[in-house]
Amino acid sequence: MASGTADDRTPRVLVVWCPDWPVVAVTGDDPVAVTEGGRILACSEGARAAGVRQGQRLKLAQRLCPELELRDRDPEAETRRFEPVVAAVEAFTPRVEVIRPGLCAIPVKGPGRYFGGEEALAAKVGRAVADALGQPLVPDAVPGAPAVEERQPTAPPPAATAPRARVGVADGLFAAVLAARAGVLVPAGRTAEFLASYPVSALGDEALAELLGRLGLPTVGAFAALPAESVADRFGPSGTVAHRLARGLQPRPLVLRDEEPDLAVEQRFDPPEPSAEPLVFVARALAEQLHQRLAGAGLTCRRVAVEVACADGRTASRLWRHEGRLSATALAERVRWQLQAWQGAGTFTGTGDGDGDGNGNGEGREDTGFTLLRLAPDGLSPDQGRQLALWGQAVADDRVERAVARVQAVLGHAGLRRIEPAGGRGPGEQAVKVPWGEPYEAAVPADAPWPGRLPEVWPAVVLREPAPVRVLDGAGRPVMVDGRAGVSARPALVVVRGREERVDGWTGPWPAVEYWWDQSLARRRARFQVVVEGGRALLLTVEGGAWYLEAGYD
Structure with a gap:
């Protein structure tokens, strides 16, 4: 099995995983499921016991569980409810990466030494997360340090038996996420063994997994055993990244730099801005500047730090990880979610309302309000470029996004809307207006069967x-x-x-x-x-x- 060189060591990562977090963030009686794109995104234990699974179509899920209660996904509520968990993990290190609500990661090297080793760190983090969730600690949720052959799963463990939160440690983020799902601590240098029995679909590339299956390589271990040069020749850059993950390495080799460029962008507010909503509009403009700076340096980033400061001296920062290009709209959404989560957690309660009660009806004071919004890229690597659409369509889309940001800055976030198809029988039900930049998924697809629907000659x-x-x-x-x-x-x-x-x-x-x-x-x-x-x-x-x-x- 291939291993990394001295300059290509994969850092140890600890991941906290809260199963079915979209369900935790919504209200509803068990059995309940959260939907996205006409399919089941996550479901409760009661729904899972009735046969409901992630990825199922709604009709099949309702046939298996007639009493199933469906809820639309609420990313803002997910972020707000996850903030106490992130704050609990942040007590061990400020370098907390929010991969998505319900999943976060921290580096092990520094905190592991301070808290007495990886086992002790994992145990302490597990207890802190359990306390933040107000739940008793489940023994299997906090890993010890078993040998891989003793705890290595033959396939990703079913979420039906998963506790509310689990902790895992492994080499690299990819393996650490799987370790958290299994609730194990993978010994250093044995991550490739841990990954070997997982199906190739765990690598996250459906097209590659299908092709490898046809080639007789159904497991991650079989794929990792191939020579790296042959994989690069046959499968290209995406195959090379997947092959490195399968071998327990980082997605791309480290690129040493004499000096890390300062590409952060920020906006200061004088006088302090009392409301969080204008910060969302500013975030879109800052995101555009950040993209331009990264492009000028020929770099891309895997993480973006959102930092804010208040006039009374309080500051807060949170890392958001992403894959691919994080658009200005998507980054502005994350800023909005994070600000709402901080305010919901009491980090900035009373900001800008003057009397400290958080209702916005007090007289303004000089020591309240936001004074700084800063976006700092992290995890820089060379930009491999992206495929443009024919006739410069991608460039046109970027121009549209910039124009929309300017219009929304004048009219407000909901002042500019787009039309999205929706399911329904009457003409007034088959289209909805959604604020530009907001995601929208119809509870039932527009092209689903609608008995009694009018023929397709739509009224003017x-x-x-x-x-x-x-x-x-x-x-x-x-x-x-x-x-x-x-x-x-x-x-x-x-x-x-x-x-x-x-x-x-x-x-x-x-x-x-x-x-x-x-x-x-x-x-x-x-x-x-x-x-x-x-x-x-x-x-x-x-x-x-x-x-x-x-x-x-x-």
Whole structure:
């Protein structure tokens, strides 16, 4: 098995993993699951016991567990709830990297020496995290120092038996994450052995894993045994990175520099800024400057430190790790999540409201408010470049992002919105307005089957609120629709704002019965398309015996 050289040693890393953290951050009775992109992102133990798994489609999950309660993902709540855990780990070293809410890492070298070794450090961190979560310490959550062959899993352990938080130690972040999931401390220099029995899908490259499987290399150990030169020739840069991870090395060799360039960007506020929201807009501009400085130096970074300071002398800093290019919008989101988490944890309670109660109604004081926002890149490495789209589309996207940042700085974060497709039956339900830069995932995909959905000839005008109308038959009686979608008579007149219009043609109904399982939300309605005199087409809805004008066609 290949190993690293003296200049290519992989640092020891301790990882704290909180299973199913998206579920922890939302409220709901067990069984509950958090969804993203029309699939299950995370689920509770009760849902898992019923057969619900990460990555399942919602229909399958609800069929396996009819009482399953679904919740949309809330990244802000995840960050806010994870802040006490990060603060507990930060007591051992300020170099805490938040990989994502629910997963953080620290280097072992310094803290391990101070706290009496890796075992002692892992035990102390495990106890601190358990106290921060307000839960009893689970013995398996704190690793000892077993030999790899005694505790090495043959596959990633099922989360069904995982405690609320686990600690793992190994060479490098990749292996340390897997060690945390297994709850083990991998001895130094034996990380490759620990990884050997994992499937190649654990490397995180689906295309590479599929190809290796077809080549008869189903495990990480089989892939790691290949010569590095042959892997580079056959699989290119991405294969080389995966091969180094499989061998227990860092993703790329260390690049020694005589002097680390100072590429940090910052904005000072004089007078102090009392609100956190403007800092989000400033963060977008600073992120653009940071990208430009990195590009000018031919570098990229794996981590970004978000640092803030207040007029009363308080400061706070947090490292965010990312893979690939962290856009200005994504970095601004992380700044917003972190500020909200700090305020929720009481780090900056009362900032800018003057009276210290945090409600923003006090008289301003000179010793309150934010005075500094700083973004500092960390983990610098040579930039290998990125593939541009045809006809300079990537450059155009960057220009759009910069223009959006300037407009939002004037109109506010929600002042500029984009239209996203959403699931629904009526025209007003099939599109939603989302603030630019905010992620959006429909609870049910827009292209999912929607019984009673209108055919794809969409109205040109959709009313904000449906307008009451009357629909009459030839004898002047109201037209009714029964429970079996039967029409009492042919529509002959539509009365809109007191004006009668003759119906020249009509089609329908399209009945829709929604939320029949919840009496507070249950709806039964039907839609009609009618053509009135003059060739104008209308979309009408009947619900509870009342008719409404919902939209109009050109």
